[in-house]
Amino acid sequence: MRDIIKNLDEITDSREILEAKPHPFTTIFIYILIAILFSGFLWAWFGEKEILVKATGVIQPEEDTYKIASLVSGKVESINYINGKIVNEGDILLTINHDELDLQKESYENSIIDLENELANLNKFKESVNDGKDYFDKNSEIEKEYYEKYLNYKLSLEQSEDQLKQNKTQKSD
Numbered sequence: 001m002r003d004i005i006k007n008l009d010e011i012t013d014s015r016e017i018l019e020a021k022p023h024p025f026t027t028i029f030i031y032i033l034i035a036i037l038f039s040g041f042l043w044a045w046f047g048e049k050e051i052l053v054k055a056t057g058v059i060q061p062e063e064d065t066y067k068i069a070s071l072v073s074g075k076v077e078s079i080n081y082i083n084g085k086i087v088n089e090g091d092i093l094l095t096i097n098h099d100e101l102d103l104q105k106e107s108y109e110n111s112i113i114d115l116e117n118e119l120a121n122l123n124k125f126k127e128s129v130n131d132g133k134d135y136f137d138k139n140s141e142i143e144k145e146y147y148e149k150y151l152n153y154k155l156s157l158e159q160s161e162d163q164l165k166q167n168k169t170q171k172s173d
Contacts, residue, residue: 072098074101077095080094080095117142121142129153135149
């Protein structure tokens with residue numbers, strides 16, 4: 001390398017800066033800055049921008065929707081469907097705790113048994129009255145009430161017959 005010799009008059013600050021060799025850090029920084037700008041322009045040219053809009057509204061399907069309601073009340077134990085999933089007839093959607101319904105069913109079954117027993121006893125009472133015979137079991141707690149009713153009926157029938165006989169005898173006198 002050769003040294004360049006110049007007079008002091010010829011050298012000014014601006015000229016000195018222009019002719020000076022730049023620092024290597026500055027060169028590297030400029031190249032990095034150019035690379036960042038170039039990649040930014042490429043991304044802006046080829047990249048797709050998502051448009052996000054916030055709005056309120058109601059989403060409705062194209063097909064008809066159906067409301068599902070349960071005939072019974074209770075606490076939901078499990079949910080067997082996913083929101084938006086298509087369901088078919090017969091699919092189990094929810095499992096409901098039915099302890100109250102079981103108790104109510106048991107109560108109704110007991111009522112049915114009691115009413116069937118009462119109907120059977122009433123039929124026995126009817127047959128006993130029609131035939132004039134006692135068909136009741138005297139030791140049975142269930143039939144005891146109807147047996148007593150039959151005895152009261154028989155007693156009142158005998159009293160009525162006796163009174164009828166007395167009335168006939170009084171009329172004939």
